[in-house]
């Protein structure tokens with residue numbers, strides 16, 4: 001593996017943060033009145049190391065992979081959809097395809113292993129680890145080599161994003177069954193019960209959610225001896241989840257802000273923070289998903305996402321939807337007049 005997961009992360013620029021904070025206080029508005037938009041501009045200033053941040057160049061990597069645990073009947077959709085959606089991403093018809101075009105963002109798909117393989121496609125990077133992970137009710141989801149390949153795939157995407165001059169990285173995912181893997185991972189990392197974190201995913205009914213809770217409970221029982229975060233990720237994660245974890249760590253090490261998407265992306269981000277706490281300042285949280293456990297995961301990361309729109313799609317879509325807001329936060333920060341410039345009286 002090229003990148004060292006435990007290597008130091010860059011530190012946000014404290015001077016740029018203070019300069020941005022001071023500028024916010026001079027802009028023609030009651031202090032704090034732009035709420036989370038002020039905080040976003042200040043955070044971006046610290047991460048970009050400049051008092052007036054911008055967010056023009058966005059990179060989106062969607063990591064796609066299948067899950068052995070899908071055999072337990074834990075998704076409303078068949079496993080073939082993962083590979084079919086890879087083709088849809090490549091043809092430009094998925095939600096994230098539309099959002100990437102509107103944002104002028106680069107979109108790449110990283111296919112890490114799908115049962116249904118559409119074959120080579122434009123815009124799809126093939127890192128075929130295996131057709132799917134093992135069913136973690138019966139065995140560890142990944143072996144050591146597979147875990148390292150997946151972590152490295154995420155770091156490689158961040159390397160491509162960095163080479164392209166990207167200002168923020170979005171990691172999306174696609175994988176039938178991956179809310180079950182993310183739930184199991186989150187339960188193990190937080191010491192939380194499946195009843196609290198397991199939700200409907202792509203649209204399970206109450207009976208389906210109960211089955212999913214029982215599946216996660218069995219998996220937690222089987223892997224109860226694992227407590228180190230890397231081992232928990234290996235046993236209960238997935239290829240795309242580990243790639244997202246690798247991407248978060250590598251981004252923080254390179255000084256690249258990450259806009260975190262929904263439930264699965266947040267579980268991967270939590271694993272990244274547990275593996276390397278220096279990752280946390282580089283994570284900007286876009287939205288709270290409709291998925292049951294997401295709020296609990298966000299709380300564990302002390303995260304206050306910008307949006308709560310009832311989204312539950314994945315693909316990086318919620319993070320992409322937050323980009324226009326972040327761009328507006330930067331524009332307000334850069335272009336509003338100060339009290340002095342506008343001749344407006346202060347409090």
Ligand SMILES: O=C(O)c1ccc[n+]([C@@H]2O[C@H](COP(=O)([O-])O)[C@@H](O)[C@H]2O)c1
Pocket residue numbers: 074075076077173174175176177178179180200201202203261262263264265289290291294311312313314315
């Ligand atoms: O991002 C979310 O919060 C989210 C919530 C529910 C479902 N998803 C997406 O739905 C798929 C997993 O759902 P499931 O029911 O197959 O576990 C996967 O492709 C995810 O991108 C995503």
Ligand SMILES: Cc1cc2nc[nH]c2cc1C
Pocket residue numbers: 077081085173174175202313314315
């Ligand atoms: C159609 C479909 C699209 C998706 N995109 C992300 N997860 C998904 C799950 C399904 C089922």
